[in-house]
Amino acid sequence: MDHAKSQHGSGTGFARPPVGAAAIEAHGLGKRYRRGWALRDVSFRLPAGRVCGLVGPNGAGKSTLMGLATNMIRPTTGALRVFGAAPGSAEAVLRTAFLTQEKPLFRRFTVAETLRLGREFNPRWDQGVAEGIVRAGQVPLEARVGTLSGGQRTRVAFALAFGKRPDLLILDEPMADLDPLVRRELMATLTEEAAEHGTTVLVSSHMLAELEHICDYLLVIANGGLRLAGEVDELRAAHALFAVSGDGSSPALAPHRVIEPRNEGRPGVLARLGGPVAYGGQAEPPTLEELLLAYLRSPDAPPLIAPGAQVGDIHDIITRDRTKAVTA
């Protein structure tokens, strides 16, 4: 994916208005477990057709958000919609595939039987895609799932998810047990499928450098709150890495907000732009990894939700639901 498009940091300018349908819309979403809030007052919009990275430290609330989007978990506050429908509705279930870290499969079924089950449960089933993913890993169709290695089982779970031909594919750290070559192969499949079919993908991962290659949209959460949301290009263009000292004395930083005073990779200060900046010389656009690391290391930095990722208030959803109920 080409992230080198932005020539200038936009400073205050996020010009693009929200366009197109939303694959996911969350309004004031919150989830409280016994121990406390896992997610609190989260509002965002993920436009359809994007490959969105969901990033945050351990325990940030990523799996909780994915559970809410797939109706595995009910919200304590607020609401979430998938293509405008409640996550538990027949429409949302039909259009969504969810691949969890656990990848529950029937161990006594063969791979072929597992795919047959996928075909029977999913009206849009694409046997060619599912079998292609299995065969690319030389996983025998007649092998029982319980006899496969962890990585081979992950491949079968991927085949089930892609075979469903979902409009929204939600992947919760799906590649942790895959070797580097298989990771690359399945990530390539992911981006090709998404580009060809306009599938929206929400993928959580701690592999920041890998996300840079597949994502064009980003959600960052920490401590149950949304920290960053929007197009990768927009978010990068709203920041710069300044080759200056981090002690706050540099006049080059004056209109900007320092997010992280010391960047570990390229030396410099990562700042959110408070005015236009010409990249080159003292200021360079941060890579996605640099941007993410800066926000992960600076939990007190104020959130940045790009206009395209913003939603109206929760009453929009309630009004829409009432209208649907009346017209149904």
Ligand SMILES: Nc1ncnc2c1ncn2[C@@H]1O[C@H](COP(=O)(O)OP(=O)(O)OP(=O)(O)O)[C@@H](O)[C@H]1O
């Ligand atoms: N079923 C549950 N009961 C109680 N607390 C829970 C439950 N599930 C999650 N939590 C808590 O909610 C918070 C968010 O957890 P969650 O699994 O969503 O984080 P995560 O971002 O997916 O983390 P990781 O990167 O480690 O997978 C954590 O503090 C966790 O302990």
